[in-house]
Amino acid sequence: MLDAKIPEGPIAEKWDNHKFSVKLVTPANKRKFDVIVVGTGLAGASAAASLAELGYNVKAFTFHDSPRRAHSIAAQGGINAAKNYRNDGDSVYRLFYDTVKGGDYRSREANVYRLAQVSVDIIDQCAAQGVPFAREYGGLLANRSFGGAQVSRTFYARGQTGQQLLLGAYQALAAQIKAGKVTLYNRSDMLDVVVKDGRACGIITRDMLTGEVRSHSAHAVVLATGGYGNVYYLSTNAMACNVTAAWRAHRKGALFANPCYSQIHPTCIPAGDEFQSKLTLMSESLRNDGRIWVPRLHDDTRSAADIPEAERYYFLEEKYPSFGNLVPRDVASRNAKTVVDEGRGVGPLKNGVYLDFAAAIARDGAEAVRERYGNLFDMYERITGEDPYTLPMRIYPAIHYTMGGLWVDYNLMTTVPGLYCLGEANFSDHGANRLGASALMQGLADGYFVLPCTIGDYLAPRLGDAPVPTTDPVFAEALTEVDRRTRGWTEVKGTRSVEHYHRELGKIVWEYCGMARNKTGLTKALSEIPALREEFRKNVKVLGSPDGVNQQLEKVNRVDDFMEFAELKVRDALHRTESCGGHFREESQTPEGEALRNDENFAYVAAWEWQGPDADPVLHKEHLSFENVRLTQRSYK
Amino acid sequence: MSTQDLSSTPETRMLNLKLRIWRQDGPHAEGSFLDVDADQIPTDASFLEMLDIVNERLIEDDVEPVTFPHDCREGICGTCGVMINGQAHGPEKATATCQLHMRKFNDGDQIVVEPWRAAAFPVLKDLMVDRRAFDRIIEAGGYITAPTGTPQDANETAVPKEVADTAMDAAACIGCGACVAACPNSAAQLFTAAKLAHLNVLPQGQPERWKRTEAMVETMEDYFGSCTNHGECHQACPKEISLDFIAFMNRDYIKSKSKNRSLASQ
Structure with missing residues (x-):
């Protein structure tokens, strides 16, 4: 049932083969397609800018005041690339191998190889944009070795690499906004994905200044909305980071993969x-x-x-x-x-x-x-x-990063046709654990190089189709539901703040589904979370009006989605009785206390399907086959 | 032990503060100060965590909490920023509001908290302002045109370390707007100069240098006041962006007027 659409051929040729075999939209026809991009971090901004450069009409959405505020900006250390500028034996194959091994053999080989391949192009792209990477005295690029790597392949801009890479992508986006190829919607909170006849056709947003709920339609929708680390309440994520966009897509049919993986x-x-x-x-x-x-x-x-x-x-x-x-x-x-x-x-x-x-x-x-x-x-x-x-x-x-996310195929498309997912929001490249300096690499690989190529394969056959008009009943229905849900919070008139419930949820998730997990604790969490959610929905206190700036109202929707997501996360952690990477089950460890995998039973991606609020989700498995990397017990002795 | 199993640290002291916080419903509404006693504020709290505590107490009393801009709380996203006793980002040098900690205040202090005050930054609500004029300056030319996929190998162009370091010094700007808020003229020279210098000193930035300079400076002037060299912007800047970049921008702007003309006549 889950077809990852991995191209044929030897691993080193898959991406080239794929680029040749995907359907193309000719340059003159690209302007006939509208694409929505939600999120303006590294993945979203780079995708929006690159799609616009190709000629597509892009609508970019961010809940920030400016695209430059996205949390990619806080990444400090660096970005990996298999340039081998240091002559220390690095190669595309070694970066690929290190990433699969570092992910504890729970990622898809073909995706990771492609990531390593395009890593070198990312550095070229960013240097050309004027990203002020650290330099040697001779003027060439400097590198350092970074957490877990035995070669120096990390490029950096002081301790502000994420900031500089994001500003590069934001500036490319700004140029396209000026050129009229991107329409930017700032302070717009995406609260639902709209699906018609099984295909994604738009989104519903709330204007965070006026409270107005609006419909937006396009031929394809791209989510680049970051990870779910704030389900723990305390994390290194920015305060506004949330799972809402991904979760709303999940409720509309996109499978959610490996939610138990968090770093x-x-x-x-x-x-x-x-x-x-x-x-x-x-x-x-x-x-x-x-x-x-x-x-x-x-x-x-x-x-x-x-x-x-x-x-x-x-x-x-x-x-x-x-x-x-x-x-x-x-x-x-x-x-x-x-x-x-x-x-x-x-x-x-x-x-x-x-x-x-x-x-x-x-x-x-x-x-x-x-x-x-x-x-x-x-x-x-x-x-x-x-x-x-x-x-x-x-x-x-x-808690710092989340490897799980919406399930995507090799084209970065979710299980909802026309709905794509990039960057930290998808599950694809890091397996059960991400190596240092690889998040920036993946966000930019997806946005600059992968999506702009693969999206044509979906759009080309739709040449001549108009986007679903926002007057269509599917939009009206989604819009009414978003409006009802949002306004409803101010009617609850409970006694405890949104912050209180978020904090309580975080305590449960950290205690039972944090650095180490076991069956007893996870089972306990599975009964505590729904109880907390029920109390939250009956007793949360949101003051102020829904028709204007209301930071509590913005947050209550997000916490509500975290409440549902947390249950899925715990369920996933409970079902995966092996330890792997960031998922450590106390029942499964080596005599030295290291994570002990169970490849026979768990070498798969766990992708969950939403069945409605009152039913258990259904598990789908994408089996992972390793043709190039031999599975070993990780040992760093 | 979990990181969320917490109690007060022995070194933490508690402060009782008197806050005057600006409240305003929207850009056209009349604003006023709200006086709040903020008792028992731990010295380990950041300034924004102090506002969190105040807001939690307001919610308890059924008073709508104060809207304030914030996000990363690591001093890098540039979302936050308020006037604290008349100083943009408060009393600590080179520190954004989110990184300012209450240990810098004394028990009994009165603290006046206001939004950035500048015509180009209208108040949206309470302490939150609209800074989109900054985005307009970037869109005018604050980029290097390098469409995805076209570049050569990154090491084809050597960039002297001193040049790369200077570019990075300028590029460290977080776009918070404190420079504008601190300026008696509400000028945006420091923000504009930082972005402009970052790109103009680099070899990659040369082809568009003069066009960029003219467009950015003139867009800036459409929104903001004029610079009269007070230097308040640098004092308030959480990243200590140097005033030298403003001199660099002024020099490039004058040159751009002749360079752009001569290019046009070629």
Whole structure:
């Protein structure tokens, strides 16, 4: 039933073969097609700009005031590409291999190979746009090695790579807006996908300034709306990040794949207090020079400086001598959790581990360290009030990225024809765990290079068809439902804030479906979430009018969708009794405590089909076959 | 231990503050100050988390919470920004509102919180303003035309490290609008100059340099006031964008007038 439409041929030729075999829309005919792109982060902005350059009429939507605010902007560390500029043995094949292995063999080989292939074009594209990548003195591009990689293939722009790549895509988009090929709808919240005769034909949005609900139609709809990390309440995501667009598409027939996969980032600033609204990530490039340790003694109350070298437990260096502090994110995170659970945590709440730069400062000098990480050190000091040049940083893992998302085929189309999904919002390339510096790569690969080619295959046969008019009953029906749902929240007149319920949901999901999961906890979550959802719907308090700016009203729709999504996430985690990547089932581990996969029974993508609010979702499986990469137990010893 | 299993840290102190917060229903509505006692605010809270706490309490009392712009809370998206006691982004240097922490305030302080005040940034509601004029400046020419798929290998063009570093210094602008809010003339020279210099110093930016300069500067002048070199913009800038870029822009603008003409006559 699930056909991934993987092209024929050897892995290295699949993408080229596919580009030759897809149907094309001729240049003069592209202007006859309208495409809606929702989201203006790396994937959305790059797709909207590239489609417009090709000649399509693009309508781009963002709930921000400007496309440049999308959360891609906060990515710090870098972007991978198989350029092999460092002559250290990198290649497309090695990037492909590393990504499949890093994803713990739960991704689709053909997609990952294509990602590695186009990675080199991304760097060329971005450099031409004027992205100020770091340079060597000779003027050529600089690289660094990044979490989990044994080659230096990461390109970067200080600690603000995401910002610079997004500004590049935003500027390309701005040029197309000026040229009249893109119409931008800012402060527009997408609240439903409209489907007619099984095909996506438009969306419903709410104008966040006036509250007006509107219909928009097109020949195809592209969702590039980011991940679902905020289901945990506390995460490194921006406050407005949400699952609504993907979830609404799911309710309209798009299968949701691997929702249990979420990535915990090992280097975040530990939470300080209950009013904390979000967690702040420190780029994991810090692990290149920082050494991670905790006191050997349990419940050690001495300050870091008073603990002699022999009484420091460099747990990653000791357990993984060849990778040391650079083990993949999931391994680093779980080990931090282990030592904290053992009572070795540091800081006032004993909820962190040290990331210590004393050795790097002694070796290279404070100035060299400042050159590399200055802005990150400044940020840490602003938040904690502590100076990392003299005191070790305190870090702890936090939810950072979500590998699951809407199921897409090789063309990035969901199971709803005409509905595409790009970037973090889809499930496709990272398997059960994403390698560092690969999110920016995937967002831009999807938007600049994959979708602009594959969308023609769907559109070409529709030449001459007019978009479904917004006067069609399917639009009227969807619009009425969105309006009813949105206005309904102000009628509940309950007693607790939206924030309260989001926080409560986050506690359940983090406790039972966070860094480590087990059957008992997941089963418990599966009964607690619906109960909380029911209470939320009866007792939430949303003040103010629906006909104007109302930030509570914007949020209540999102939290409502998280409430439904959380249940699916837990259900997926419960069904996958193996451990893999970011999904660690305590029942399935090696004697050393590493994630133990079960390839015989779980080498598949779990794609869930919505059956209505009162019925259990149906599981569909896309079996993963590995023809090029041999499945091994990951070992970073 | 989970990161969400939390209690107060021993170092946290509590502040009792007197807030005066600007409230305004829409661009054409009359605004006024709301006086609120914000008691028991932890010093570890960020300024926006302080507003979160205040809003939670307002909701409890059935008062509509204060609308304020915010998103990443890491000082990079540029969504947030309010006037705090008359200073854009408040008292801490090189710090956006979301990264300002309450440990910079004292018990008993009165804090006046207002939106950016500039004709080009109309108030949408309470502390939220419309900054789309910035997007118009970028659309006018703040880009390098490089359609997807056309470029050569990235290392074909060497960019001296000093040039790349200068471009990055300028490109660090987050587009928050504090420069405009801090300027007595509501001028947008620092924002415009940062984007313009980022592209104009790079080899890739040369073909469109003079056209870009003329278009961006003149679009800026359609919306914003004129620069009289006060330097308040730099003082308020959370990314410490240098005033030198304004001098660079002025120089390029003068040149653009002759360059663009000579190009046209070729």
